[in-house]
Amino acid sequence: xxxxxxxxxxxxxxxxxxxxxxxxxxxxxxxxxxxxxxxxxxxxxxxxxxxxxxxxxxxxxxxxxxxxxxxxxxxxxxxxxxxxxxxxxxxxxxxxxxxxxxxxxxxxxxxxxxxxxxxxxxxxxxxxxxxxxxxxxxxxxxxxxxxxxxxxxxxxxxxxxxxxxxxxxxxxxxxxxxxxxxxxxxxxxxxxxxxxxxxxxxxxxxxxxxxxxxxxxxxxxxxxxxxxxxxxxxxxxxxxxxxxxxxxxxxxxxxxxxxxxxxxxxxxxxxxxxxxxxxxx
Ligand SMILES: Cc1ncc(C[n+]2csc(CCOP(=O)(O)OP(=O)(O)O)c2C)c(N)n1
Ligand code: SF4
Ligand SMILES: [Mg+2]
Numbered sequence: 001x002x003x004x005x006x007x008x009x010x011x012x013x014x015x016x017x018x019x020x021x022x023x024x025x026x027x028x029x030x031x032x033x034x035x036x037x038x039x040x041x042x043x044x045x046x047x048x049x050x051x052x053x054x055x056x057x058x059x060x061x062x063x064x065x066x067x068x069x070x071x072x073x074x075x076x077x078x079x080x081x082x083x084x085x086x087x088x089x090x091x092x093x094x095x096x097x098x099x100x101x102x103x104x105x106x107x108x109x110x111x112x113x114x115x116x117x118x119x120x121x122x123x124x125x126x127x128x129x130x131x132x133x134x135x136x137x138x139x140x141x142x143x144x145x146x147x148x149x150x151x152x153x154x155x156x157x158x159x160x161x162x163x164x165x166x167x168x169x170x171x172x173x174x175x176x177x178x179x180x181x182x183x184x185x186x187x188x189x190x191x192x193x194x195x196x197x198x199x200x201x202x203x204x205x206x207x208x209x210x211x212x213x214x215x216x217x218x219x220x221x222x223x224x225x226x227x228x229x230x231x232x233x234x235x236x237x238x239x240x241x242x243x244x245x246x247x248x249x250x251x252x253x254x255x256x257x258x259x260x261x262x263x264x265x266x267x268x269x270x271x272x273x274x275x276x277x278x279x280x281x
Pocket of ligand 3: 049120
């Protein structure tokens with residue numbers, strides 16, 4: 001297959017957790033391609049942030065959108081062409097701050113896209129302001145005396161909103177991350193992976209995570225109550241262990257599957273769309 005690298009200069013800081021996510025995504029796409037997925041059927045959509053430069057660094061179709069606006073173009077791309085594999089990338093500021101209303105509706109609708117959140121718990125690109133997942137007391141450019149708010153638990157919001165594949169990983173757990181991304185792409189419905197990605201420059205959490213992260217075992221991801229319990233276990237409590245793994249899965253009808261135009265494929269689909277347009281216009 002063609003090289004998935006690009007000629008764009010990589011401007012991430014040395015040691016940034018984004019490198020691990022980039023490598024994991026490239027490796028999964030290579031695998032999927034060798035298993036028969038045409039690489040031209042893959043579309044990456046990103047927002048704005050350090051993480052979002054990933055669109056520049058992977059040689060596949062991509063759409064660089066606006067801050068907090070990954071879900072609308074990703075939804076449009078999937079509905080317009082349901083045969084595509086659409087993968088969104090956002091930061092925690094992008095996904096859980098300005099983009100939160102779109103995210104809730106993507107989960108509610110169960111649109112068949114995969115969403116990877118590079119959750120470094122800080123605004124990296126704009127130099128260290130606090131985000132919805134920064135801990136209480138976080139000191140950065142906009143909170144010199146420490147953030148006054150408790151962080152939100154985004155995966156709890158996702159479970160309550162109807163997401164059908166919910167996982168947490170870290171930029172250190174590279175093998176587990178690859179497996180999770182592959183599973184999430186194969187999942188039919190809205191899949192979200194919250195990746196605890198370390199920003200070495202503004203919020204270096206490598207040691208903190210190394211001491212606390214553990215992989216879940218004996219967990220039934222099809223059990224909603226078990227999933228909620230696991231998702232809440234850490235809840236940003238600094239003394240608790242941090243579970244990683246797939247917390248929740250559910251088979252459920254997808255948003256795009258409900259459109260008549262998406263039920264057909266190839267030239268049949270074009271005929272269906274033309275018929276609908278004729279009837280409606
Ligand atoms: C609509 C809009 N709002 C705000 C900004 C400014 N802005 C650009 S990136 C960013 C934060 C990025 O943080 P995050 O999404 O966590 O990504 P990271 O840089 O940490 O990967 C902000 C606030 C913008 N470009 N556009
Ligand atoms: S500022 Fe942080 S998130 Fe951005 S490239 Fe540097 S280490 Fe990575
Ligand atoms: Mg961030």
